[in-house]
Amino acid sequence: MEAASAEADQPAGKTSSWTLRVRKAIDRHLPLEHLLPDRQPYYVGSWVYVFGVVTIAALAWVVASGVVLAFMGPQWWHDSHLGRFINSVHFWSVQLFFIFMVLHLWGQYFMAGWRSGRAATWAIGVVIFGISVLTAFTGYLSQQNFDSQFIAINAKDAMNASGIGSFFNVLNFGQMYGLHIMLLPIGITLLVVMHIVMVRARGVVKPIDPEGARS
């Protein structure tokens, strides 16, 4: 125990324990006070900063309503008033999610939010946007109504021309539904968690200096 304790007191780079290294890295870069901060730099005062948190809030509503729809099955919302209402909440929270996400993206662009080692945070945000588009697309294909039918017929040509259609068959409801309710939401959730952790670990980027702060 004493030996372990002595090793725990070593700097992260000196210890041979992988566990200790990971714990010390977390302690150094993402302590709890960074993950749940109660203080922010004084310049974080614009409404632009709100677009990120409302995007997360909209995503939470999308997931919550989607879980109910997935649990009850793809037919339920066509035959039930409650189901139609839950589907409507899902539909409108998706619309809000995209509105807020695009505002967040443009806000971060004009703030050059990738500066000071935040390029990966920006790139992951763009990937989240791309996967969200794909997830919404599979959602439209999973509605089992006229929109689904014609979007599938219309969209197959681009998918097939690019070779994607050989593996991603938009006319196959089972494949689209499985991707929509399972794999793609898991992907978005993991990337959003990663995005948030990176934002919280590094903190909010400083304002662009008048003399230029390209980095």
Added chain:
Amino acid sequence: MKGMGATQEEYYRGIRMVPYDLVKELVIAMVAVGVLAVGAAAFFSSPDVPPVTVATWAQTNPVDFVTTATNELAGTTLSAGYGYPYNTNASGQSWGPIAPAKWFGARIPIDSSNTFVIQPLQRAAFSNTDLGSALNTWQNATPDQQNTWLTNYSKALANANVVDGTVTVATGDYGPLPIMMSNLLGIAQSGGLDGLLMVNGRFYQTDYTPALLFMGDGTYLPGLAQNWNLLGNQWGMMNETGIYPGQTWLWLYTMWYQVPPFTSTTGFLGFNSSNADLGIIIMMTVLTAALALVPFIPILRDIPRWIPIHRLIWRQYYSPRKTVRA
């Protein structure tokens, strides 16, 4: 560039910090967005136009149904001559040596005449000797004889009449086609063809590829889509039935289908209307990659410094009187 290993404390050193409540902000955001989403759901509901079935198509427009089925036999429909991934009857779109559809081959094989007409009729002929005899006649005929019947019948269908849901044409040399098509129409109108197109030898089925391709070959379903402004040349992918917003985030993707070179037969740099789908997918892939790599692309990464929107966002920071900087 500040090093990747820099801690937040190092990054913020000398900057005045003010109280902030992240959890409170998140809860307020959840409630506010919830009010908006639930309110919009209560007031506007959501679109749910019922799907078209093969049965409703055959009942509503029997001439279009029979014409499409005849064209499937003749191999003149969109799906019959589509190419990859359904068949090898076309080479698919390409841009120079880039022909991804061809690279992967016919991975979702669809033989239009057999899948949409012959196989369903063979299953229905089990208890129908007239239909069985007509199918035998068709399948034992030479290709030239089949083409003659198909040509004659297709011409006659242009002036077809509908009597009590059945399609009648002027007397002519059509071989077994009238019997085959009247049976196929009857099966479709009863709803049987919706099921027969899904038969795959297994109990469970979730793949609607054959039925959707068949309906897409007709004019009935695309005609309804045109009424809802859903066609590709109507910015269709970002539209939705009714007054609802569709996938508006696809506006850039959809826009390319409305402008040159993708609307032009001559095109530019090898992109034109004949390979528009492939060209637009390539362009959107490049643009998306560029967006992700903005931090490393000169000019694109400099625009935020040139356009002083950041001075509005951080106006307190840039204000000479209120600036508190270390």
